[in-house]
Amino acid sequence: MHAVMFAFIVFVPCFFLGVTDSHSSNDLIDIPTAEITEYHTMDVNFRLYTGGGIVSRLSFGVFNQLNVGGSMDVDKLIGSVPPEVRPPVFYFKFRFYDGSDRLPALALGYDGQGYDYNHASGTYIHREKGIYLVATLETLLPNLELTMGANLNFTRTTTRDEAHLYGFAGVDYSITDxxxxxxxxxxxxxxxxxxxxxxxxxxxxxxxxxxxxxxDFSFSDIMSPRKTDPERLIRINYRTKF
Known part of the structure; x- marks a missing residue:
């Protein structure tokens, strides 16, 4: 059922909006792509979430294929109650293969930022990506880019540290004028x-x-198996040279 709804939400509009010339983004919503911030370019984004919180991230193109940066979560920044500032975390991405007409671009990275903080456990409900490997390829339709990857993160419990391996997949279809x-x-x-x-x-x-x-205007955790309501998110992305 989830796969059917995913295809409907993403692919159906493509056939009504036409074919365009575009490129991939550094991230989709929660998952990375193999795209990187260009050399001598700074990418800054602000993710606004429930309760007036903002996750901000800076990413710098320090070399042609390497991005480094960090992010920080400030909960309740907007509103009348005192904000809660959480420790900043590290971010990097290295694209080691640029891809070709038939082969995807490949990148290895680390992202320490999670989402939806749980005060009871002191951790994020949506865990950080941790270490990840991602592939992005334009396929099926012009300017329809598919992204697939895997990530490994670590969770500290009361008795031991646990490693969790996950997969992820996404699509990005762009329209131009x-x-x-x-x-x-x-x-x-x-x-x-x-x-x-x-x-x-x-x-x-x-x-x-x-x-x-x-x-960006997006919905997170649609049709959640945990029976939670989808979260509405706004993200502002800005790029500039340095």
Whole structure:
């Protein structure tokens, strides 16, 4: 059922909006792609979530194929109650293969940022990606990019540290007007494993009002197996040279 809804949300609009010329984004909603921030470019994004919280991330293109940066979660930043600042975490991505017409681009990375903080456990419900390997390839339709990958994160329990291996997959389809990207339809399956309760389905739209500015409107955890309500998210992405 989830697979059918995922296909409907993401693929059906593609046949009504036409074919365009575009490229992949560094991230979809929660999952990375093999795309990187260009050399001498800084990428900053702000993810606004339930309760007035903001997750901000900085990423720098320090070499042609390498990005480094970090992110920080500030809960209740917007509102009347005192904000809760959580420790910053490290981020990097190394694209070691640029891909070809038939083979995907490949990147290895680490992302320490989780989402949906649980005060009772002191951890995030949606765990950080941790170490990941990701592949991105344009296929099936022009400007329809498929992303697949696997990630390994570590959870500390009262008795031991546990490692968890997950898979993820996503799509990004972009629409342009006179050669300028105006809209991307994005969707993803996250935390794929034998435990279906961990699976997360996300989908959304990414608007491109300017070349260096993107604004995302997305839904997280659609049709949750945990019977939770989907979360509405807004993310602002900005790029500049340094």
């Amino acid at each position: 006179q050669g300028k990207k105006v809209l991307s339809i994005i969707g993803e399956y996250n935390n794929l494993s034998r435990n279906t309760d961990d699976t997360i389905l996300n989908a959304g739209l990414r608007f491109h009002p300017a070349f260096d500015l993107d604004i």
